[in-house]
Amino acid sequence: MTGVSQQGHSLFRIAMRSLLSSKATTTALALMAIVVLLTLAAPLLSPWDIDSTDWDNVATSPSIETAHYFGTDDVGRDIFVRTLYGGRISLLVGLSATMVSLVIGVFWGAIAGYAGGRTDQLMMRFVDVMYAMPFMFFVILLMVFFGRNIFLIFVAVGAVNWLDMARIVRGQTLSMKHREFVEAARAGGVSNLNIIRRHIIPNLLGVVIVYVTLTIPQVILVESFLSFLGLGVQEPMTSWGALVNDGAALMESAPWTLFFPALFLAATLFCFNFIGDGLRDALDPRDSAGES
Amino acid sequence: MTMPLLELKSLNVSFAGRDGITRAVKDLSYTLKTSETLGIVGESGSGKTQSVMSLMGLLPHNATVSGKAMLNGTDLLALSQSELNRVRGKDIAMVFQDPMTSLNPHLTVGAQMSLVARRHLGKSKRDALAECRLMLEAVRIPEVAKRMTQYPHELSGGMRQRVMIATALLCKPKLLIADEPTTALDVTVQAQILELMCELQTDFATAILLITHDMGVVAGTCDRVLVMSKGECVEENFVEPLFATPQHPYTRALLAAVPRLNEVNTELNQPTDTAQRLEARGLEVTYSVDSKRFLAAAHQLKALRGVDLNLIAGETLGVVGESGCGKSTLARAVLNLIPSSAGDVLLMGESLQKLTTKQLRAMRSDMQIIFQDPLASLNPRMTIADILCEPLDTYHPNLSRAEKLRRASIMIEKVGLSPEQLTRYPHEFSGGQCQRIGIARALMFEPKLIVCDEPVSALDVSVQAKVVQLLIELQKELNLSLVFIAHDLAVVRQISHRVMVMYLGKVVELADRDEIYSSPRHPYTRALISAVPIPDPKIQQSLGFAAISGDLPSPLHPPAGCAFCTRCPLAEPRCANEEPPLRAVGRSMVACHLAD
Numbered sequence: 001m002t003g004v005s006q007q008g009h010s011l012f013r014i015a016m017r018s019l020l021s022s023k024a025t026t027t028a029l030a031l032m033a034i035v036v037l038l039t040l041a042a043p044l045l046s047p048w049d050i051d052s053t054d055w056d057n058v059a060t061s062p063s064i065e066t067a068h069y070f071g072t073d074d075v076g077r078d079i080f081v082r083t084l085y086g087g088r089i090s091l092l093v094g095l096s097a098t099m100v101s102l103v104i105g106v107f108w109g110a111i112a113g114y115a116g117g118r119t120d121q122l123m124m125r126f127v128d129v130m131y132a133m134p135f136m137f138f139v140i141l142l143m144v145f146f147g148r149n150i151f152l153i154f155v156a157v158g159a160v161n162w163l164d165m166a167r168i169v170r171g172q173t174l175s176m177k178h179r180e181f182v183e184a185a186r187a188g189g190v191s192n193l194n195i196i197r198r199h200i201i202p203n204l205l206g207v208v209i210v211y212v213t214l215t216i217p218q219v220i221l222v223e224s225f226l227s228f229l230g231l232g233v234q235e236p237m238t239s240w241g242a243l244v245n246d247g248a249a250l251m252e253s254a255p256w257t258l259f260f261p262a263l264f265l266a267a268t269l270f271c272f273n274f275i276g277d278g279l280r281d282a283l284d285p286r287d288s289a290g291e292s
Numbered sequence: 293m294t295m296p297l298l299e300l301k302s303l304n305v306s307f308a309g310r311d312g313i314t315r316a317v318k319d320l321s322y323t324l325k326t327s328e329t330l331g332i333v334g335e336s337g338s339g340k341t342q343s344v345m346s347l348m349g350l351l352p353h354n355a356t357v358s359g360k361a362m363l364n365g366t367d368l369l370a371l372s373q374s375e376l377n378r379v380r381g382k383d384i385a386m387v388f389q390d391p392m393t394s395l396n397p398h399l400t401v402g403a404q405m406s407l408v409a410r411r412h413l414g415k416s417k418r419d420a421l422a423e424c425r426l427m428l429e430a431v432r433i434p435e436v437a438k439r440m441t442q443y444p445h446e447l448s449g450g451m452r453q454r455v456m457i458a459t460a461l462l463c464k465p466k467l468l469i470a471d472e473p474t475t476a477l478d479v480t481v482q483a484q485i486l487e488l489m490c491e492l493q494t495d496f497a498t499a500i501l502l503i504t505h506d507m508g509v510v511a512g513t514c515d516r517v518l519v520m521s522k523g524e525c526v527e528e529n530f531v532e533p534l535f536a537t538p539q540h541p542y543t544r545a546l547l548a549a550v551p552r553l554n555e556v557n558t559e560l561n562q563p564t565d566t567a568q569r570l571e572a573r574g575l576e577v578t579y580s581v582d583s584k585r586f587l588a589a590a591h592q593l594k595a596l597r598g599v600d601l602n603l604i605a606g607e608t609l610g611v612v613g614e615s616g617c618g619k620s621t622l623a624r625a626v627l628n629l630i631p632s633s634a635g636d637v638l639l640m641g642e643s644l645q646k647l648t649t650k651q652l653r654a655m656r657s658d659m660q661i662i663f664q665d666p667l668a669s670l671n672p673r674m675t676i677a678d679i680l681c682e683p684l685d686t687y688h689p690n691l692s693r694a695e696k697l698r699r700a701s702i703m704i705e706k707v708g709l710s711p712e713q714l715t716r717y718p719h720e721f722s723g724g725q726c727q728r729i730g731i732a733r734a735l736m737f738e739p740k741l742i743v744c745d746e747p748v749s750a751l752d753v754s755v756q757a758k759v760v761q762l763l764i765e766l767q768k769e770l771n772l773s774l775v776f777i778a779h780d781l782a783v784v785r786q787i788s789h790r791v792m793v794m795y796l797g798k799v800v801e802l803a804d805r806d807e808i809y810s811s812p813r814h815p816y817t818r819a820l821i822s823a824v825p826i827p828d829p830k831i832q833q834s835l836g837f838a839a840i841s842g843d844l845p846s847p848l849h850p851p852a853g854c855a856f857c858t859r860c861p862l863a864e865p866r867c868a869n870e871e872p873p874l875r876a877v878g879r880s881m882v883a884c885h886l887a888d
Contacts, residue, residue, distance in 0.1 A: 184670075187627055194686075284673075285719065
């Protein structure tokens with residue numbers, strides 16, 4: 001036991017320091033930042049618009065002169081711009097749907113697991129019922145009722161993903177519930193809500209974060225699948241998933257239409273995995289405090 | 293002079309970690325002759341386990357080993373993995389601390405034992421099974437044929453350790469390494485296992501390397517003792533001179549720290565106020581255990597079967613018994629952490645069962661608990677300051693953060709740590725320090741009653757003594773009432789005013805501490821006391837370990853009549869039919885037909 005730092009043991013600062021001490025995580029964070037900045041700055045970087053077609057350059061390969069940095073697709077739209085705009089949608093769907101599933105899932109699972117008994121039974125049976133609903137059917141139902149809307153995708157994906165999260169969190173909570181420090185808190189008159197908030201949820205973070213990093217890529221892929229079926233984003237708006245699907249069709253004649261969106265998608269998914277690993281380690285005081 | 297069986301020459305073990313190289317074992321040399329028992333004693337972290345793990349080639353990958361370990365002329369450290377595999381299990385066998393985790397839960401006892409016999413003795417399946425049966429008989433397991441087909445979880449802890457020993461002895465190894473073989477067991481079972489090991493050693497002429505932290509165990513079993521501290525051997529001697537005239541100050545300190553049954557060196561608080569702090573009347577706790585059969589009714593497991601107790605201000609009630617006797621259930625039922633199915637608990641005259649949730653929460657600050665595992669009882673994600681301030685957040689939410697921290701610093705000094713350590717996390721502290729933090733947290737509530745559930749059993753002996761002393765001092769200062777639960781009778785004697793002995797959810801004897809230790813009246817109490825190893829080789833080796841035989845019966849189906857009658861050496865026919873009530877005999881309360 002060495003005095004790593006006698007004071008300023010704030011979890012946030014330790015987490016940041018340990019997050020940045022890992023090369024893989026730092027690289028992933030930097031790469032992620034670049035991708036995000038690019039998608040935000042898309043209109044400034046290219047003279048082309050997302051739906052403008054350049055009839056002189058249909059399905060041409062990447063070139064600097066024409067300002068089609070990533071080439072064009074079979075109707076002459078600029079892949080560079082479309083990839084960046086698509087990134088906005090994909091990242092937005094990925095993050096927001098995951099956040100929805102994170103918040104609902106963690107609270108639902110923690111409350112069910114901690115309360116136990118009939119409450120647990122009721123809450124988890126509800127989860128089972130939701131599981132039994134066919135996902136496609138659910139999405140189509142939403143579309144029929146509310147019309148086609150990008151936010152419906154967030155809702156639909158989030159509404160399905162929190163079920164997994166709730167199950168995982170409940171399982172973890174069940175094993176956590178009988179740990180002595182939770183019992184100590186109960187003996188100390190701490191209210192149930194505070195036990196869940198202070199003692200249970202912080203100790204679930206490791207598992208939750210890993211699961212979140214798995215969920216984000218999954219959600220991005222689900223969105224591309226929906227787009228492919230015509231239930232997701234609609235032309236001229238696009239997403240990475242939609243672009244990859246389009247590109248796959250032109251793989252032989254114009255491989256760049258597949259390559260660049262796929263590159264962005266893959267890089268982002270990699271980044272999320274590394275950031276997730278780093279976060280999990282960084283948020284655990286046992287690891288991040290360094291030597292012990 | 294014959295050649296020694298095992299000869300260690302300047303063994304070094306070091307680990308490469310994040311913060312550089314840690315030297316776990318430094319320049320260790322010793323010899324071991326055939327059919328000799330060498331005890332290696334030391335506190336946790338002294339390198340005693342690492343030194344033998346290196347012989348078995350079982351160290352993790354970041355370890356470096358140097359030196360020589362000659363077993364019958366071959367250097368174990370120079371062997372390759374496949375050569376070692378031939379030696380391991382055949383020439384050297386090992387018995388680990390926790391018999392549950394060292395047996396494969398998916399294989400029956402017979403299946404996993406016969407694997408060893410087939411691998412090393414090259415026997416056919418049938419011969420191997422026959423060999424295993426013989427060996428299980430040798431370690432005195434009753435109903436061998438049935439046990440062979442059972443899975444580890446179906447056996448009791450003592451039985452599992454017997455299976456481990458039988459497996460280890462299958463190939464008639466020349467050297468048996470026993471790493472804390474009895475630490476996870478009850479005293480009564482420990483006595484049985486130690487006795488067994490001593491007998492088997494004479495039968496099989498095996499050399500034993502016994503690693504333990506318990507001086508009492510060493511005194512009764514070993515020929516020679518090696519004391520380790522911080523990776524180094526500080527003293528080595530035959531057992532009798534070592535205990536009679538310890539040379540090294542560390543050995544002396546270790547011996548002095550061992551709590552002894554027959555002498556008490558603590559000054560207890562003299563209670564002045566005779567008002568009842570805590571009273572329990574006919575407390576019962578029933579768990580329902582799901583039946584294995586489909587749709588069958590759940591079994592009712594009675595963990596507590598009507599317990600009465602009372603405690604006045606500034607007094608300590610010790611509670612002892614084997615694991616499974618309901619001690620921990622009692623601790624939780626008294627604090628209303630688990631619901632009781634019958635009976636009542638009164639804290640300062642107020643019945644806890646009748647309180648609303650809100651009133652009960654308000655009462656919780658008067659009654660606190662200290663747990664067995666010091667690290668597990670502290671939230672790993674909270675700093676010590678947050679842990680200590682949580683009681684104040686709950687009961688005095690209006691205090692400023694600075695005031696809360698001020699109180700936390702005062703408290704942490706009171707338990708012997710420094711306020712600078714408040715910003716750290718629990719994992720940065722040792723077991724003893726964590727237990728001090730646990731005590732500090734309990735005291736932050738300014739409680740009247742603290743239930744200590746095996747507070748020192750996870751700690752080293754020298755640390756145990758200090759924690760017990762701290763509790764005694766705090767009791768004097770704050771006039772606390774303590775319920776002190778332990779399986780170690782010697783520790784209970786140091787701290788308790790009165791001692792209560794429990795068996796299968798019932799009180800079998802209750803008396804003042806001197807009374808119960810000098811004239812135990814219930815046969816179970818007598819057995820418990822005689823099973824405690826005495827840290828004096830002369831007494832211990834003449835006494836032997838004989839205590840009671842057998843295991844605790846299943847609490848699902850307690851025997852009719854006196855619960856102890858299945859193991860009682862004095863049992864009479866009426867013991868099996870009539871349940872003895874708790875009655876006054878002399879100055880004790882005893883539940884036995886035969887006590888007088």
